[in-house]
Amino acid sequence: MPVDSPYPLVSIEHALTTILARSPVLPVIRVPLAQALGGVLAADVVAPAPVPPFPAAAKDGYAVVAGDATRHRRLLGEQMAGHVGHLRVEPGSAVRITTGAALPAGADAVVMVEYTTEREGWVEIETTVAPGADIRPVGQDIAAGQRVLERGTVLGAAEIGLLAAVGLAEAPVHRRPRVALLSTGDELGEPGEPLAAGQIYDSNRFSLAAAVSLAGGVPHPLGIAVDAHEAVESFLVQAVADHDAILTSGGVSMGKLDLLKPILEAHGEVHFGRVVMKPGKPVTFATIGDKPVFALPGFPVSALVAFELFVRPALRTMQGDAHWQRPRLQVTLAHEVEHDARRTEFQRAAVYVDKGRFVARTTGAQGSGRLLSLVGANALLELAPGEPLLPAGAEVTALLLQPIGA
Amino acid sequence: MPVDSPYPLVSIEHALTTILARSPVLPVIRVPLAQALGGVLAADVVAPAPVPPFPAAAKDGYAVVAGDATRHRRLLGEQMAGHVGHLRVEPGSAVRITTGAALPAGADAVVMVEYTTEREGWVEIETTVAPGADIRPVGQDIAAGQRVLERGTVLGAAEIGLLAAVGLAEAPVHRRPRVALLSTGDELGEPGEPLAAGQIYDSNRFSLAAAVSLAGGVPHPLGIAVDAHEAVESFLVQAVADHDAILTSGGVSMGKLDLLKPILEAHGEVHFGRVVMKPGKPVTFATIGDKPVFALPGFPVSALVAFELFVRPALRTMQGDAHWQRPRLQVTLAHEVEHDARRTEFQRAAVYVDKGRFVARTTGAQGSGRLLSLVGANALLELAPGEPLLPAGAEVTALLLQPIGA
Numbered sequence: 057m058p059v060d061s062p063y064p065l066v067s068i069e070h071a072l073t074t075i076l077a078r079s080p081v082l083p084v085i086r087v088p089l090a091q092a093l094g095g096v097l098a099a100d101v102v103a104p105a106p107v108p109p110f111p112a113a114a115k116d117g118y119a120v121v122a123g124d125a126t127r128h129r130r131l132l133g134e135q136m137a138g139h140v141g142h143l144r145v146e147p148g149s150a151v152r153i154t155t156g157a158a159l160p161a162g163a164d165a166v167v168m169v170e171y172t173t174e175r176e177g178w179v180e181i182e183t184t185v186a187p188g189a190d191i192r193p194v195g196q197d198i199a200a201g202q203r204v205l206e207r208g209t210v211l212g213a214a215e216i217g218l219l220a221a222v223g224l225a226e227a228p229v230h231r232r233p234r235v236a237l238l239s240t241g242d243e244l245g246e247p248g249e250p251l252a253a254g255q256i257y258d259s260n261r262f263s264l265a266a267a268v269s270l271a272g273g274v275p276h277p278l279g280i281a282v283d284a285h286e287a288v289e290s291f292l293v294q295a296v297a298d299h300d301a302i303l304t305s306g307g308v309s310m311g312k313l314d315l316l317k318p319i320l321e322a323h324g325e326v327h328f329g330r331v332v333m334k335p336g337k338p339v340t341f342a343t344i345g346d347k348p349v350f351a352l353p354g355f356p357v358s359a360l361v362a363f364e365l366f367v368r369p370a371l372r373t374m375q376g377d378a379h380w381q382r383p384r385l386q387v388t389l390a391h392e393v394e395h396d397a398r399r400t401e402f403q404r405a406a407v408y409v410d411k412g413r414f415v416a417r418t419t420g421a422q423g424s425g426r427l428l429s430l431v432g433a434n435a436l437l438e439l440a441p442g443e444p445l446l447p448a449g450a451e452v453t454a455l456l457l458q459p460i461g462a
Numbered sequence: 463m464p465v466d467s468p469y470p471l472v473s474i475e476h477a478l479t480t481i482l483a484r485s486p487v488l489p490v491i492r493v494p495l496a497q498a499l500g501g502v503l504a505a506d507v508v509a510p511a512p513v514p515p516f517p518a519a520a521k522d523g524y525a526v527v528a529g530d531a532t533r534h535r536r537l538l539g540e541q542m543a544g545h546v547g548h549l550r551v552e553p554g555s556a557v558r559i560t561t562g563a564a565l566p567a568g569a570d571a572v573v574m575v576e577y578t579t580e581r582e583g584w585v586e587i588e589t590t591v592a593p594g595a596d597i598r599p600v601g602q603d604i605a606a607g608q609r610v611l612e613r614g615t616v617l618g619a620a621e622i623g624l625l626a627a628v629g630l631a632e633a634p635v636h637r638r639p640r641v642a643l644l645s646t647g648d649e650l651g652e653p654g655e656p657l658a659a660g661q662i663y664d665s666n667r668f669s670l671a672a673a674v675s676l677a678g679g680v681p682h683p684l685g686i687a688v689d690a691h692e693a694v695e696s697f698l699v700q701a702v703a704d705h706d707a708i709l710t711s712g713g714v715s716m717g718k719l720d721l722l723k724p725i726l727e728a729h730g731e732v733h734f735g736r737v738v739m740k741p742g743k744p745v746t747f748a749t750i751g752d753k754p755v756f757a758l759p760g761f762p763v764s765a766l767v768a769f770e771l772f773v774r775p776a777l778r779t780m781q782g783d784a785h786w787q788r789p790r791l792q793v794t795l796a797h798e799v800e801h802d803a804r805r806t807e808f809q810r811a812a813v814y815v816d817k818g819r820f821v822a823r824t825t826g827a828q829g830s831g832r833l834l835s836l837v838g839a840n841a842l843l844e845l846a847p848g849e850p851l852l853p854a855g856a857e858v859t860a861l862l863l864q865p866i867g868a
Contacts, residue, residue, distance in 0.1 A: 089653065090683065093672045108662055108831070136689070138648025140660040156649045156760065158660045197832045204834060213676060214836030217669025217762050221662075221833060225654025242544030243562045247495065248631025254546040254564045256514055256627075263623025266499045270619060277496065283542070354562065356623050383865055385815065409791065412819075425514075426603045427627055428610060430620030459789055459865045 063317070063329025063340075068400060071331045071341065071366060078327070078343050079370040082231040082300060089220055092211050094272055095229030096376040101205040103222040106195030111159040113137075114190040118150040118172055118179050119163035122187040128178050135160050150179045159191060166190035198222060208378050230376040235268045236295035237261055237277045240288055240307035240315060241354060244280045259427065260305040260352070260359045267363050268303070271371040283307065289319045296323075296344045300374060303367060306354030308338040316340060316351040324349065334401040335424035336362035355424035361402050364436065364457065383456040387416040387437070393446045395439040404433035407454050416454055434458035469723070469735025469746075474806060477737045477747065477772060484733070484749050485776040488637040488706060495626055498617050500678055501635030502782045507611040509628040512601030517565040519543075520596040524556040524578055524585050525569035528593040534584050541566050556585045565597060572596035604628060614784050636782040641674045642701035643667050643683045646694055646713035646721060647760060650686045665833065666711040666758070666765045673769050674709070677777040689713065695725045702729075702750045706780060709773060712760030714744040722746060722757040730755065740807040741830035742768035761830035767808050770842065770863065789862040793822040793843070799852045801845040810839035813860050822860055840864035 066074075084098040113119065119135065124147040132143050134152035143151050145162040152174070153159070153166060164187045171183040198204055204218050211219075211227060219227055244258040245251040258280055265275035278295060281287040288307065295302050307315040308329070317340060320326050324344035331339050335358035340351035350367050352359040372380030387407050395401045405416040419433045420426070435454040439446070446452065472480075490504040519525065525541065530553040538549050540558035549557050551569040558580070559565070559572060570593045577589040604610055610624050617625075617633060625633055650664035651657040664686055671681035684701060687693040694713065701708050713721040714735070723746060726732050730750030737745050741764035746757035756773050758765040778786030793813050801807045811822040825839045826832075841860040845852070852858065 089668045090671060093675055109657065110660065112662075136648060138650070138658075138660050138689070156647065156662070192829075192831065196829065198834065205837065209837075211672075213669045213672040213766060214833050214839075216672045217665040217766070218833045218837065220653045220665035220668040221762065223651075223653050223657070223663050225652075241562065242542060244544070245629075246631075247626045247629050251515065251629070252544075254516065254544050256518075256562070257629050259623040259626035262495045262626040263619045265496060266617075266619035266622045269499055283544070356627065360619060360623070386818075423598075423602065425598065427620050427624045428604065431611065431615075431624065433620075456865060459862055 061330055063326070065330045065332045066328045068331060068333055068365065071328055071339070072369060074327045075341055075348065075366055075370050076373055078346070078348055079373040080346055081376050082233060082374050084228050085231050086226040086228055088226055089216050089224070092216055092219070092227040092229060095211045095227060096272075097205055097207055097209045097211060098228045098230050098376055100203050100207050101219060101222065101224070103198045103200060103202050103204050105223070106200040107198040107221055108192050108194060108196065111194055112192045113153045113155055113157050113159060113166045114192045115166055115168045116154050117166045117168045117190065118181070119145055119153045119160050120150045120165055120167055120181065120185060121145055121147050121163060122165035122185045122189065124148065128180050131174065131177050131179050150181070164188065164191070208376060210377060230374070233273045233300035233371050233374045234298070235273045235275050235371070236299040236302045237264055237268070237275055238279065238281055238291050238295070238304045240281045240283060240304055242283045244306070246280070259356050260354065263356060263360055263427070264303055264305065264352070264363060267360060267368070268371065271368045272375050273301070273371045283315060285315065285319065288315050292319060292323060292344065292349070296347050299347070301347060301370065302349040303352065304350070305352040305359045308340050308351045308353060320344070320349060320351065332399050333365070334396045334399045336365070337399070339366060341366070353424070356427045357429060358424045360430060361436065365402070385414050385454050385456060386451050387414040387435070387454045389446055389448055389450045389452060390415050390417040391448050393418060393437070393439070394444060395446065396441070397444040398441050400441060401439045402436040403439060404429045405435050405437045405454065406432055407435040407456065407460055409460060414454070414460070416452070434460065467736055469732070471736045471738045472734045474737060474739055474771065477734055477745070478775060480733045481747055481754065481772055481776050482779055484752070484754055485779040486752055487782050488639060488780050490634050491637050492632040492634055494632055495622050495630070498622055498625070498633040498635060501617045501633060503611055503613055503615045503617065504634045504636050504782055506609050506613050507625060507628065507630070509604045509606060509608050509610050511629070512606040513604040513627055514598050514600065514602065517600055518598045519559040519561055519563050519565060519572045520598045521572055521574045522560050523572045523574045523596065524587070525551055525559045525566050526556045526571055526573055526587065526591060527551055527553050527569060528571035528591045528595065530554065534586050537580065537583050537585050556587070570594065570597070614782060616783060636780070639679045639706035639777050639780045640704070641679045641681050641777070642705040642708045643671055643674070643681055644685065644687055644697050644701070644710045646687045646689060646710055648689045650712070652686070665762050666760065669762065669766055669833070670709055670711065670758070670769060673766060673774070674777065677774045678781050679707070679777045689721060691721065691725065694721050698725060698729060698750065698755070702753050705753070707753060707776065708755040709758065710756070711758045711765045714746050714757045714759060726750070726755060726757065738805050739771070740802045740805045742771070743805070745772060747772070759830075762833045763835060764830045766836060767842065771808070791820050791860050791862060792857050793820040793841070793860045795852055795854055795856045795858060796821050796823040797854050799824060799843070799845070800850060801852065802847070803850040804847050806847060807845045808842040809845060810835045811841050811843045811860065812838055813841040813862065813866055815866060820860070820866070822858070840866065
């Protein structure tokens with residue numbers, strides 16, 4: 057009779073709900089704009105003043121009275137951007153003005169320099185001018201009191217520009233999670249050094265650190281722990297004190313070397329120890345105090361797929377990002393695909409647009425150790441249990457990890 | 463008669479070709495894997511050894527001879543991952559083995575622990591076993607000598623994992639460009655401080671710094687220069703010495719305050735000073751020595767659109783990335799769109815999938831100062847000159863800046 061794991065198999069949905077309920081949103085900090093890229097806004101941003109704050113010239117030219125039909129007008133002086141004089145424009149006169157300068161009193165239009173000739177204190181206006189022409193009225197871009205950005209917005213280049221434009225030097229964002237990373241396993245060697253017999257190179261610590269950065273977290277790789285209770289326990293106890301989340305890989309197989317779960321049980325609570333999915337079935341989630349601990353499988357692809365499905369949503373949630381979901385698309389298989397009949401299987405694929413349809417081609421052999429299957433993949437196909445052979449042309453769901461090429 | 467600019471209007475294609483021919487690929491450096499995320503590989507990566515380097519157990523269980531029909535087999539000992547003993551499996555015997563451990567001599571299959579019972583030095587095998595079952599043969603993931611990553615690959619989490627898996631502790635990548643940033647204009651105030659009369663807040667320095675980071679460059683914001691020849695000249699001379707590219711905004715309008723071009727002409731060569739596009743027409747490109755200098759328009763949207771079309775390709779090219787092109791899609795307009803009849807106009811839009819089609823909705827008023835038009839936009843619609851009114855349902859080209867939502 058098969059040996060049973062004491063941990064029931066839970067569904068992907070149950071696993072995710074369990075994790076998100078235990079992924080606390082981190083405190084709000086204020087960061088200078090130069091460090092705000094990728095941060096998640098912790099509060100709505102309201103413009104305290106209009107932009108522009110005064111009627112401004114939209115072009116270089118001459119500030120005039122639009123209703124004035126005089127062809128030659130007397131030049132009163134100039135108004136340069138950033139300087140405000142005491143000139144007043146009246147019919148028959150004009151003020152030289154540069155883009156962005158405040159409109160002088162009396163003027164109601166700007167004539168572009170291209171349609172003028174200036175000579176000896178006089179300007180010839182070679183076109184007709186409508187009131188308001190080439191003027192940016194007060195608040196044209198942003199009205200006073202307007203909400204320009206919503207809480208939860210991820211700050212990109214334009215958003216950071218907007219914060220600056222309304223006069224803010226700092227952005228209120230949620231702190232980024234500090235994530236401790238540990239690889240476990242006596243078989244793991246350090247890249248750059250020779251391998252001993254029976255060893256392979258540790259890759260998870262590096263790939264997961266990169267994945268943490270891409271999810272907005274701050275990775276703290278803490279090395280390789282040997283397969284010994286004391287080594288792993290001392291790591292966990294120390295890591296919990298200084299970090300917001302803990303990420304381990306390896307040591308969660310079913311055998312006697314399921315190291316992690318007993319330690320997690322002793323110091324905290326294991327919420328699940330197996331999930332009905334492929335790859336990534338042994339993924340384990342625990343909390344120690346209020347700190348989430350993810351014990352990922354050791355196979356490199358299993359670890360990254362489990363990260364994508366469970367750890368990334370947690371790290372985004374901790375940063376206050378409610379829109380962490382990847383776009384889901386219906387795609388057409390370019391070829392026959394064999395998959396697990398009993399567990400939802402996530403196969404790596406390239407999704408592209410062909411004749412107006414989304415088409416998916418898997419990225420070669422889908423072994424859980426074969427990191428090459430993730431290179432060139434921009435999507436995970438989510439293949440529900442059922443008929444093990446999907447024909448070319450079948451429609452399946454894809455989770456988009458990267459933009460679609462065209 | 464309109465005043466002519468001494469700089470001819472050039473096409474977008476001409477401008478881009480001119481820039482790319484003057485964007486030198488930066489030297490190759492070796493960075494530790496922990497700093498390699500987003501780097502562009504400067505050489506192919508070939509696996510010096512196979513992965514796994516030995517036949518390994520794919521599961522926890524028992525190493526056996528597959529052809530052996532004995533139900534009860536004598537337990538010879540165990541082979542743990544990372545340890546290599548001197549056990550030899552023969553018919554009638556078995557060795558306990560953990561996932562990732564090297565297969566002991568003589569064995570040709572692994573039986574999962576779930577299908578066994580171990581008792582007093584004997585193992586009962588409760589299933590039939592095929593040769594090779596649950597074994598990862600040598601080179602299953604990566605063959606010795608296999609090219610695992612190509613020169614020009616942008617390093618993500620899986621790629622960094624692959625480098626580690628083949629034993630590399632460092633990645634050869636092109637150095638990231640150091641980019642000096644300067645805003646020019648007497649009208650610019652510093653966010654966080656009160657504005658003087660006639661001033662607005664500088665936003666370009668912050669939005670462009672973020673855009674440089676997103677393009678893989680390292681931004682060095684050097685402040686605001688007043689509209690004075692000496693201030694701008696001394697900035698440029700100093701910036702060129704310490705940076706790979708220079709980015710200014712403002713000061714390239716047509717009037718007397720077209721500050722930048724005379725200085726650029728005096729110290730280097732201006733390759734173009736106007737481009738047939740909207741927004742961004744005054745964008746100027748020069749070189750000082752072999753350093754590219756981009757003088758972007760001052761309006762915030764103009765600056766970011768010009769960055770996207772001209773500066774980002776240059777910065778990606780300098781990093782050795784040949785695939786910097788954004789995906790281009792044919793999209794259907796969700797509503798009527800008015801556009802410039804004579805210049806290619808780039809309108810900001812949200813592109814989404816609706817009933818299997820890509821649909822685009824513009825993000826409100828498209829003024830060149832209105833940064834809000836970039837918030838929530840994942841695409842630039844590229845509207846070619848022609849009929850100024852495009853009806854709802856018209857097909858246009860979109861440059862995808864962000865993934866498509868679903």
